[in-house]
Each structure stands twice: as structure tokens, then as C-alpha cells.
Amino acid sequence: MNLPLPNYIGRLLLVLLVNAVVLFGLTPAAQASHIRAGDIQAKSDTTANPNPRRVFFKMVLYQATNLVSNVDEKDVTIFFGDGTCTLQNGVPRFSKTQISPTVFRNIYYFEHTYNAPGQYTVSYIGENRNAQILNMTDPGNRTFYISTTITIDPALGVNRSPVLTAPAIDNASANQVFLHNPGAFDADGDSLSYELMPSQAANAVVVAVTDCTPRNAVVPGFVYPSAQSASPGGKQVSYSGTPPGVVGADAIFTVDSRTGQIVWNSPVRVGEFNVALVIKEWRRGVGRPRLVGTVIRDMQITVVPTNNRRPEITIPPDLCVVAGTPIPAQTITATDPDGQAIRLTAFGGIFPPATFVQNQTGPPQASGTFRWTPQCENVRSEPYQVLFRAEDQPAQSSQSLIDEKVMRITVVGPPPQNLQATLQPGSAIAVLNWDRYVCQNASQILIYRREGPSNWTPGPCETGIPADKGYTQIGAVSASTQAFRDDRNGQGLERGKTYCYRIYAVFPLPGGGASIASQETCVTLTGRSALLTNVTVDKTDATTGQITVKWTKPTSSAGFAQPYGYRLLRATGQSTAFTQVYTTGNLNDTVFVNGPINTLTTGYTYRLEFFSSSPTNTELKETAGPASSIFAQGTIGSDGRVALSWTHNVPWNNTLSPTVVFRKDAAGNFVQVATVTGTATGGSYTDPGPFVTGQPACYYVRTTGTYGTGLPTNLVNLSQQVCVQPVPCTPVLSLKATNCDSLSANLFNLPATTGNSQVYTNFLTWTLNTNLPPNCNREIAFYRIFFSPTQGGSYRQIDSVKVLSYAHRNLTTLAGCYQVQAVDASGQASARSNEVCNDNCLLFLLPNIFTPNGDGINDTFRPKVASPIRRTHFTVFNRWGVKIYESSADPLINWNGGGTANEGGRGPAVAEGMYYYQAEVEFADLKSTKKTFKGWVQINR
Incomplete structure (x- = not known):
């Protein structure tokens, strides 16, 4: 209001x-x-x-x-x-x-x-x-x-x-x-x-x-x-x-x-x-x-309150329907245990145009009919929910009761109709045509292709094309488009193959949804294209490496007239940045040796073009490939095992025959060490050894491929050789620790601590664990020394040496931790050694007399013996318990016998006599240990 x-x-x-x-x-x-x-x-x-x-x-x-x-x-x-x-x-x-x-x-x-x-x-x-x-x-x-x-x-x-x-x-x-x-x-x-x-x-x-x-x-x-x-x-x-x-x-x-x-x-x-x-x-x-x-x-x-009992409604199962197809009349029924009449109703966003009409109120049974013809605009991913409710009609003195259930209706698009595939005359291009799609509210028509027929028929409400049917999407056009040209991304379709196509429609978000796929249509290209068969590494070297590429001779074709020939193109790795490396007009020349090139650290991919010039000087071209060399890589793990992997991208099938792994033996010969089942793009193998001590482990792999029945088989290709240097053995570190128990036992006989300028040295020695990891390299070029001021803290490298010992000198404290790492001549580093730590002893001894008379001898009260100290809180009391001095300014105290009028020991001089002290000391050890020392001291002037 x-x-x-x-x-x-x-x-x-x-x-x-x-x-x-x-x-x-x-x-x-x-x-x-x-x-x-x-x-x-x-x-x-x-x-x-x-x-x-x-x-x-x-x-x-x-x-x-x-x-x-x-x-x-x-x-x-x-x-x-x-x-x-x-x-x-x-x-x-x-x-x-x-x-x-x-x-x-x-x-x-x-x-x-x-x-x-x-x-x-x-x-x-x-x-x-x-x-x-x-x-x-x-x-x-x-x-x-x-x-x-x-x-x-x-x-x-x-x-x-x-x-x-x-x-x-x-x-x-x-x-x-x-x-x-x-x-x-x-x-x-x-x-x-x-x-x-x-x-x-x-x-x-x-x-x-x-x-x-x-x-x-x-x-x-x-x-x-x-x-x-x-x-x-x-x-x-x-x-x-x-x-x-x-x-x-x-x-x-x-x-x-x-x-x-x-x-x-x-x-x-x-x-x-x-x-x-x-x-x-x-x-x-x-x-x-x-x-x-x-x-x-x-x-x-x-x-x-009521004595009434609920009715029970029965509805059809969930439905799926193609847009434009009337849903067969669906009957909804309900019964009431008290024999009362029942009112049936329906709720949902599809009313109207959907209808629900109650035909019978009962007893014994109420019934109604649901009808709906979904249109193209109703296609979406989410099903529609229709809520059906049965409400009994008791006497006015009783409360009516309900039962209700939800039916879900999924609406899919109809399949595109009359898909046809034909070959464009004088080319390796397939032309697809189909009827104008009935649901023009669709966002796109997706085009899919596979090699060979699929023998798959979509289910009554199965939308799209399942991934396991072997199709690949090759294009998408608007819903109003009725044609598509497939030239295999400019490479042309391959002769001797049958290409099969299906299309289906997708609908715009947010509703989404899709249609059932069209029927399959296929086209076959006669003759046979040239096929790449080998990309094998003959020699592994960074500058003088060599790869041999082979292919088959294509069959003649009416579309390919003289002059014709081959062009071979190459890309680095498995990229698509191709450049021409060879061309010939001799169709019997089907081998090319590519070198000198770097095959040690680089793989290569090749593509072959069979071309001819037509009478109109328009070039016709068939493409074979791409096909890559096998590129192998290896690493050695902390367990000493070599993890070998390899990759390739080839048009033939390498998975039907095992891939063979070879390793160089002590005599320098390659011997077979394993066979594994590869994948379409490569494979892997973990080699447990044994290996030749002090030598790298060198490998290559051999694949055997096939194009299938009636096409080239037994296609043998080799990778480059790859060598894996074993990691250096892990050092075992030791440290010469201070015997604190012995020092404590002789505390009164130790030399006096000279002050904050006291310096210390930590002595480290180590050996190599020749079994950690297994097959590790014992040939070490140098060792890295790492230091952390706290146990478990962050380490930093402080030095490197070529010997098996190290003295860390000019330290203000012995406290600290160390690790060592071995490095070989190639720069490979071992795992770091065990952590060793040294610590300061907890030594603290105060005298019981000092003479602050200005003669330069025993003028201040300070520890006779003390380990490195971070802080000392020092308090002095007279014989009546009155505090006369307190300071935390100096870890080594250095009290000159003055009162507390001025921090730092500059207060008025106290009288001669006996005084009592308390020293709360925090040591500079790894644990920052705190101890309290109490005693007495005599002042003589």
C-alpha cells in the first residue's frame, strides 16, 4: 500500500x-x-x-x-x-x-x-x-x-x-x-x-x-x-x-x-x-x-485432520519425440481407495498448445488424455516436465488429498533428409547435397566423415553421432545451407578409398539440443593414390644424420595427365610448417634419402604430393601423409630405471605388430631388450637394466606397420638412437660434531670466551653410495655444498668442491644443517645427500667475583665461558631482595657494577659486597633453548 x-x-x-x-x-x-x-x-x-x-x-x-x-x-x-x-x-x-x-x-x-x-x-x-x-x-x-x-x-x-x-x-x-x-x-x-x-x-x-x-x-x-x-x-x-x-x-x-x-x-x-x-x-x-x-x-x-485416503495416479513412462511428430494420445489414470470421484489436472510450460482433457472422473477409475505435437522451436537438451495431479473429491466435511507425478518429455530435431554424395568431375573432391532442413531455427548443420561404411542406424531418439562410430567432424554450415564440398582440407580425397558421410543439426544455446543423424551416404574413388610407407632414421647425428623416405607409385587416372610428378615436403617435429625438399617427374622414383640433417635432437614430418597439370594448366594434386619419423626420448628415474618413450604421426597402423626396443650392450652392439604394444601415436617402455657401469644407456625402437588388406604391409621404420646418462650416485654426508658432554664436564677448565668475535668451523666429509640409485654414475666432476641455518629450513648453495670434504669456516655459530649434491661432467646432478646438522653446546659459566675499579682487569661481570647467545635478560638483587640492576642490552651481560639509573651499566656504582643475580639466557642453537641461571657475585673495588 x-x-x-x-x-x-x-x-x-x-x-x-x-x-x-x-x-x-x-x-x-x-x-x-x-x-x-x-x-x-x-x-x-x-x-x-x-x-x-x-x-x-x-x-x-x-x-x-x-x-x-x-x-x-x-x-x-x-x-x-x-x-x-x-x-x-x-x-x-x-x-x-x-x-x-x-x-x-x-x-x-x-x-x-x-x-x-x-x-x-x-x-x-x-x-x-x-x-x-x-x-x-x-x-x-x-x-x-x-x-x-x-x-x-x-x-x-x-x-x-x-x-x-x-x-x-x-x-x-x-x-x-x-x-x-x-x-x-x-x-x-x-x-x-x-x-x-x-x-x-x-x-x-x-x-x-x-x-x-x-x-x-x-x-x-x-x-x-x-x-x-x-x-x-x-x-x-x-x-x-x-x-x-x-x-x-x-x-x-x-x-x-x-x-x-x-x-x-x-x-x-x-x-x-x-x-x-x-x-x-x-x-x-x-x-x-x-x-x-x-x-x-x-x-x-x-x-x-481427515479420515480420507490419498488417490493414486498412474502416468506413462518418460517420452522422447521428434519435433513435428504428434505424441500418441497418452492416457493418465487414477483410482481412489475410498471410491471417490477424482479431478485430474496437468501443469507445465507446454500448456497451451499441449492439451489435457479429463474423460472420466470415476469411480472406479478416473482417466484423462494428454496430447501434444512439439514443433521445431521445442527442440532442446533439457526434457520438458509435465506435472499430472489427481485430487479426490470427498464430502465437504473432509479434506481432499492428491497424488502427483512428473513425466519428462525430450524433444529432438528430425534427421536431415536425402543426403547424397557425388564426386566432382576430374577431381578428388566429394560434393554433398541434402534437402533444406525443416527446422530453420537450428544453428548449424554439422558434417561428419569416416572411411568405409559404419553399418550403424541411429536409435529412435539418438541424437548426434557417437564418438565410437568412427566419424570425424569435417565441417559446419548454417541451417539454410544445402551443400558442402569435401577436399580433405585441400589435400584431396585419396583414390582407392571409400568415404562415408552423415550430417545432423544442432540448435542454439541456451536450450541447445540436436537432431537425429541423417542416413549414411558413401562415395568411392577408383584407382590408388601414392602412399607414404617409410620414414626411417638411417643415421643419428646432430649434423650428419640421415632419414630415408619411401612411397608407392600411384595408379594411372584419367584426371592425372602428363606432365606429372612428385613433390616431397618436410616439417620440423610434428608441425605443419612444410617446405619442399625434393621433386621429380619420374614416377618410378619412389625413394628419397634426406641428409645431412640433425636427427639427434629433432624429428621430422613428411608430406608427398602427386601432381599433374591439366590442359587448362590447372594443377591437380593428391596428397599422401603426413608421416613422421619416430622420435624417441629417455630419462632415468630416482630408482635407476630408464623411462623410454617415443612418438610418431603416420597414416599406417603401427598397433597390430609389436614395437621392438633395442639397447647397446657392453661390446657396443644393439640387442633386443623388449617388445611392447604401441599406440596410434607412440609408446613407452621402462627398462630396469642391468646397465653398463659408467656408460650411458643407448636405445632405438623399431615399428612394423600396415595399411590393411590389399594395401602395403610390413612397413618397418626405425627411430633415432637416444642415449641416457645415469645420474650421479647420491653422496652420504657426515659432520664432525662437537662433544658437548665432554665440554660440560670440563666447564671450569675451558679457556675463557673472548666475546662476540668468537669464530667456529664445521667439518664435512662424504662418500658415494654406489647403489643409490641403482646403476648410478660414479664419475663425478664436482660437488655442490648447501647450507640452512635451521633444520628443515630453506637451503642455499654456499660452495662447490672437487674433493670429498669441506670446511665451513669463520662462523659465528656452529648451528646449521648441510646437504651435498654430486654433479657429473654432463651437468646431471644427483639427488641431494642426507641432511646433517651441527648445534651449539649449551655452555654458560659466570664468575663469583669481579673488581669494577677501572684498572682494566675484571672490570665487568660477564660469562667466563659461554656458547653463542642470542639474548640474556640479567637482573641483580641486594641482600634484602631489592632489585638494583636489570638489563637485556648485551647477550654477554658486561655489567660494570652500576645501578639501573641508566641502561647499559652506566648507573651509579653500587657498594662493595655480595649480590644475587638471575640470568635468563636464550642460546643460539637450532632450538633456541632458554635456560635460567641463578647465583651470587662479590663486588670488590
Whole structure:
């Protein structure tokens, strides 16, 4: 209702007060307890000149009929999610309809234009719910919150939120299964998922009023309707649907995330219950589906007592239908255990033009007929859901009960018709033609090809072409196109082969969908093209390597007249950047030796062109290949085993015969060490050895290929030789540690610590573990030394040496950890050695007398012996326990007998005599050990 702003704010604030305040002479619950359920739906601008940031909305509210005039919601405030709202000018009600003795349905239409793309939550806050709700605290004084989240993105195009075709209020009967389905329909074909959610309220109405940004929260005291606190004693009853009832188990309240079917098995407490249902809208595209919208519907369920029993509905199984084909009349039936008449209804986005007509009400059986002829515009990936409901018709004193089930109907595109393939005269090009596709709303026609017939017939509703049928997509054209030329990407079709084709249509996103594939059509090219048969490495070298390429002589063809010849092209690796390396007009010349080239670190790919010039000087060309050399690579693992792999890209089949692996022995000869089954593009082998100590392990592989029956076979090709140097053996590191126990035992006899300038040295030695990893290389060029100041910390290299020892000198502390790594002459490094650590001893000895008289001898109190120290907190007390000195400035103390008037030992001199001290010492060891030392000291001046 369009109240003046101050009054509206007052009413919104009122519902937050713990102590009710009278407004217009009524308590809040009495004057505003009225909202039962509702939802908001949205769609983007579809006018003649659409604005992608303009959105149209429809809100449906369900209100109690026992209203007082000032809460009749003649106009409402909407929050648009961008910081704006309609506080000043409310949205007027479009219609008000009484749909039951206790319920009004109000409809509101409004629109909003956003300033920028983004995601926005459009929401409504009602002043109060109706007061009789049983599964929340003090419902009559709780606000009512619903929302719809939309995505403004030009890339999405037109987007419409789901339309909920079933009302948001429903009745249930005690001790009977309750069923409800929102009948959601998405006109764009987006996928929908469903979740339950606690009913929501405005968390901060004050903020909503002042800056138009409401915040929602769970209604205080909310529990789901099946909770024992809301419906004590609720138990499940027999139910054959999903989930099946477990008789006697605690009641459940669930939603099917795919169909939206809500099941409460079963209510027991009579009264009203509310719950929120979340419908999420997912847009398909490249990658994972994208969440583009969310509708939060708050619905109300009224449980009434009854002795009535639920009817049972029977529907046909899910269907798949080709667009343009009428669905055979589907019969829906229902029976009632109490012998009552039944009303059958159907919900879904396809009504109209789909129809459902009830023929019989029963008893003994009610029946109805569903009919629909889906059109091309109905093709999409997601099935359509049709909700069928049976509601019995008991005496007026009893509550009617329902059963409902969902039928899913998938609509696919019809197959393209009359696909024909012919050869273009005088060429190696196939021309495809087909009838104009009947569904011109399709986005593309996809063209697929394979070699040889498939003998595959698509199923009645099987769309597209399965990957296992051997087809490859070779093109795509618009839905209005009726022809396609296949020249095999400019290479021409190969003579002697049969090429078979199918096409099918795909439909635009977001709905997507596809058609059934066309019938297969084939074309055969007579004669035989030249075929590459060998690309084998004769010599492995970085500069003088050699590869031999061989091919077959093509058969004659009327289209290929003299002059004709061969061109051989080469690309580095398996790239497509070809350059010509050889040409000849002699058709009997079918071998080319390519060298000198680098075959040690590079593989090569070849393509052959058989060409001739026609009388019009237009060149005809057949292409063979590409075919690559076999390129092998090897690495050695930490376990000492060699991992060998190889790759190739060839037009023949290397998988029917084993690939043979050869390794060089101690005498320098290659011997067979393994046979493996390769793949279409290569293979791998792990060699456990044994290997020749100190020598690299060298390999090559041999493949044997075939083109198949009636074509060249026994095509033997060799890879280049690849050598793998074993990694260096891993060092075993030792460190000469300090004997702290011995030093502690002789503490009084140790030389005096000279101060912070004390330096230390750590001595390291190591050996090689010649079995780690197995077959490791013992020929070491040098060793790297690594250091970390803390155990398990980050290491840095500090030096390298060629010998098996190292002295780390001029250290201020012995604490630290080391690792060593061996490196061979080729630069290969071993694993790092074990970690060894040294640590400082925890030595600390203070004298019991000093003479601070300025003669330069024993003028300060400091440790006689001390390990490296990070910090010392030193405190001195006189004989009466009074603290006379305290300092942490010097780790070695260096107290000159002064008081604490000045930190650093410069206070007034204390008198001669005995004093007591406490030294809290933090040592500079790996663990930063802390110890406290107490004692006495005599000062003589």
C-alpha cells in the first residue's frame, strides 16, 4: 500500500519491536498478520528495441482473507538489488483474486533498468506473516522475505527466470503423505535444480528503509515442517514413490533436486507450516554450466485432520519425440481407495498448445488424455516436465488429498533428409547435397566423415553421432545451407578409398539440443593414390644424420595427365610448417634419402604430393601423409630405471605388430631388450637394466606397420638412437660434531670466551653410495655444498668442491644443517645427500667475583665461558631482595657494577659486597633453548 514514507517506515520498524506497540488502534499481529506465500519471476527485455539492462518482473503474493483495510497490499515496495527501491512510489497491485475461502492471490507487475551488467537480487519485504504458522517463533511479528537473483550480461541474450505454474499454497492431511511440485518451466531451456531453504525474514529493516539494501536471515525459531519440535510424533507411512516410505521411522521433508517434487512423509500436527524452496537456473555454454538465476519461493502448507485416503495416479513412462511428430494420445489414470470421484489436472510450460482433457472422473477409475505435437522451436537438451495431479473429491466435511507425478518429455530435431554424395568431375573432391532442413531455427548443420561404411542406424531418439562410430567432424554450415564440398582440407580425397558421410543439426544455446543423424551416404574413388610407407632414421647425428623416405607409385587416372610428378615436403617435429625438399617427374622414383640433417635432437614430418597439370594448366594434386619419423626420448628415474618413450604421426597402423626396443650392450652392439604394444601415436617402455657401469644407456625402437588388406604391409621404420646418462650416485654426508658432554664436564677448565668475535668451523666429509640409485654414475666432476641455518629450513648453495670434504669456516655459530649434491661432467646432478646438522653446546659459566675499579682487569661481570647467545635478560638483587640492576642490552651481560639509573651499566656504582643475580639466557642453537641461571657475585673495588 502506498503510505506516506514516515508511516511506512514506522510500520516496518514496528515489527522489530519486542514489545508490541499499538498502531491505528491495533496490535502488530492483529493489523498485519496476513502474508502466506509468494515468489518473484523475471525476464529480460523482449520489446521491439530491447535494452539488455531492462528487466520485467512479476510478483505473486498469497494473503489471508481476514484482512483489515490498511494491510491489503494495494501497493508494495520492491528492492532492486542495486541500492534503489520503490519506497516513495510503491508498485500498484495489478489484480486480486480469491482462490479459496481463506486465500487471496495478488499479482504485481513492475520493471527496472540497471546501470551496468552484474548480478542483482530483487526482493520484497512483507510487514508480517500470518500468525498461525507452527514451525517458527512468533510468526505474526516476523517479516516475510522473497527474492529473485538475476544476471545482467549481454552475452546471455534473452533470459527468463523459471515460471512456477503451481500455486505456492497447498493443503496436506494428517498421517498422509504430502506431495507438492512447483511445476517450474524455463522458457529458455536452462537447466533447473531445486533445494529446500529455511523461510527468510528481513535481518535489518532499518537499513532496508534508509538505503534500499535489505539483508535477509533465517526466520527466528524456524525448523522444517517434519521436525519433531514442529510436528511432534510425526512418523513415515507407506509410500511407493521416491523416497519410499519407511513405516514407523521419523517423518521426513525432502525435495527431488532434479524434478522439484516435495515429499513430506508424513505430517501429524494440524495447522500451518511454511518453508522456502530455491529454484536455481543453470545456463549451458562452453565449460561448466553457469548459475544465472535463483528464485526463492516461500510456500505455505496447511495440514488438516481427515479420515480420507490419498488417490493414486498412474502416468506413462518418460517420452522422447521428434519435433513435428504428434505424441500418441497418452492416457493418465487414477483410482481412489475410498471410491471417490477424482479431478485430474496437468501443469507445465507446454500448456497451451499441449492439451489435457479429463474423460472420466470415476469411480472406479478416473482417466484423462494428454496430447501434444512439439514443433521445431521445442527442440532442446533439457526434457520438458509435465506435472499430472489427481485430487479426490470427498464430502465437504473432509479434506481432499492428491497424488502427483512428473513425466519428462525430450524433444529432438528430425534427421536431415536425402543426403547424397557425388564426386566432382576430374577431381578428388566429394560434393554433398541434402534437402533444406525443416527446422530453420537450428544453428548449424554439422558434417561428419569416416572411411568405409559404419553399418550403424541411429536409435529412435539418438541424437548426434557417437564418438565410437568412427566419424570425424569435417565441417559446419548454417541451417539454410544445402551443400558442402569435401577436399580433405585441400589435400584431396585419396583414390582407392571409400568415404562415408552423415550430417545432423544442432540448435542454439541456451536450450541447445540436436537432431537425429541423417542416413549414411558413401562415395568411392577408383584407382590408388601414392602412399607414404617409410620414414626411417638411417643415421643419428646432430649434423650428419640421415632419414630415408619411401612411397608407392600411384595408379594411372584419367584426371592425372602428363606432365606429372612428385613433390616431397618436410616439417620440423610434428608441425605443419612444410617446405619442399625434393621433386621429380619420374614416377618410378619412389625413394628419397634426406641428409645431412640433425636427427639427434629433432624429428621430422613428411608430406608427398602427386601432381599433374591439366590442359587448362590447372594443377591437380593428391596428397599422401603426413608421416613422421619416430622420435624417441629417455630419462632415468630416482630408482635407476630408464623411462623410454617415443612418438610418431603416420597414416599406417603401427598397433597390430609389436614395437621392438633395442639397447647397446657392453661390446657396443644393439640387442633386443623388449617388445611392447604401441599406440596410434607412440609408446613407452621402462627398462630396469642391468646397465653398463659408467656408460650411458643407448636405445632405438623399431615399428612394423600396415595399411590393411590389399594395401602395403610390413612397413618397418626405425627411430633415432637416444642415449641416457645415469645420474650421479647420491653422496652420504657426515659432520664432525662437537662433544658437548665432554665440554660440560670440563666447564671450569675451558679457556675463557673472548666475546662476540668468537669464530667456529664445521667439518664435512662424504662418500658415494654406489647403489643409490641403482646403476648410478660414479664419475663425478664436482660437488655442490648447501647450507640452512635451521633444520628443515630453506637451503642455499654456499660452495662447490672437487674433493670429498669441506670446511665451513669463520662462523659465528656452529648451528646449521648441510646437504651435498654430486654433479657429473654432463651437468646431471644427483639427488641431494642426507641432511646433517651441527648445534651449539649449551655452555654458560659466570664468575663469583669481579673488581669494577677501572684498572682494566675484571672490570665487568660477564660469562667466563659461554656458547653463542642470542639474548640474556640479567637482573641483580641486594641482600634484602631489592632489585638494583636489570638489563637485556648485551647477550654477554658486561655489567660494570652500576645501578639501573641508566641502561647499559652506566648507573651509579653500587657498594662493595655480595649480590644475587638471575640470568635468563636464550642460546643460539637450532632450538633456541632458554635456560635460567641463578647465583651470587662479590663486588670488590
